[in-house]
Amino acid sequence: MKNLFIAANWKSNKTAIEEHEWVSKFALSVGDIISDVIKVPIVICVPYTVLQNMKQQVDQAKLPVFIGAQNISKFDEGAYTGEVTGKMIKEHAAWVIVGHSERRKYFLETDSDIAAKMEKAHAAGLKVIYCVPDENTPVPPGADVVGYEPVWAIGTGKTDSPENANTVIASIKKKTGATTVLYGGSVTNDNAALFVRQPSIDGVLIGGTSLDPDKFARLVREVTTGVQ
Numbered sequence: 001m002k003n004l005f006i007a008a009n010w011k012s013n014k015t016a017i018e019e020h021e022w023v024s025k026f027a028l029s030v031g032d033i034i035s036d037v038i039k040v041p042i043v044i045c046v047p048y049t050v051l052q053n054m055k056q057q058v059d060q061a062k063l064p065v066f067i068g069a070q071n072i073s074k075f076d077e078g079a080y081t082g083e084v085t086g087k088m089i090k091e092h093a094a095w096v097i098v099g100h101s102e103r104r105k106y107f108l109e110t111d112s113d114i115a116a117k118m119e120k121a122h123a124a125g126l127k128v129i130y131c132v133p134d135e136n137t138p139v140p141p142g143a144d145v146v147g148y149e150p151v152w153a154i155g156t157g158k159t160d161s162p163e164n165a166n167t168v169i170a171s172i173k174k175k176t177g178a179t180t181v182l183y184g185g186s187v188t189n190d191n192a193a194l195f196v197r198q199p200s201i202d203g204v205l206i207g208g209t210s211l212d213p214d215k216f217a218r219l220v221r222e223v224t225t226g227v228q
C-alpha cells in the first residue's frame, strides 16, 4: 500500500470571506469519508492573508488537513520590505511550497534562491513541497515532498500522460532519493485517480480544481478510495 499525499495550491486566489466559505463547504462535502481521509496527508496551500483565519477554522472544525503557504522569504526577519519569514508562517502553517514554476517564471527565482528558501523553511520547522518542472532540475537533499509539474501542463487543461509522469517521477526518485513525489498539472476529477494508480506517483498537486471545495472533496474521495 502506498503512502498517498494530496496537496492543493490556491495560488493568488480567495479573500478571507471566500476562504471561510470554502472551508465550510469542504467540511460538509468531505464529512462522510473523514475516517478514510484522515490517513492521507492533505495540505492546502493558501495566500498569506488567509493563513490565520484558515488555521482557526480548521482547528475548530477538527478537519484533518494541514495548512501550507505558497512562498517564503529567503531571509530572516529584518529590513526586507514585503517579505514573509518562516517564523511568521510557522505560527499558522506546517508546510510551504517552494520552487513553483510561476515563482520561477514571474519572480525570476533561481535554483539557489529556492534552495535558500527550503533552508529557511526547515530552520523554522516547516515542511517543504519542492516543485520542479522536469527531472533535470536540481532538488537539494532534504525536500520533504517533491512536486513534478511540467510547465506546459499547469493551468492549461493539458496533462502529462500518467505513464510518462510515472517514468519522470521514478527518475526524480532515483536521482534525488526523494521518497514522496507528486504529479501536478491540470489534475481534475476525471484524471486524478489515473495518476495515483501509477506505481511511482505518490499523489497529486492540485491548482485550479482545488478552488472549488466540492470538486476538491470529491477528488480527495476518488484518490483515497481509488488506490487504497
Ligand code: PEP
Pocket: 009, 011, 149, 153, 154, 155, 156, 184, 185, 186, 187, 205, 206, 207, 208, 209
Ligand atoms: C499548480 O498550481 O501547481 C497546478 C498544478 O495548477 P493546475 O492544477 O491548475 O494546473
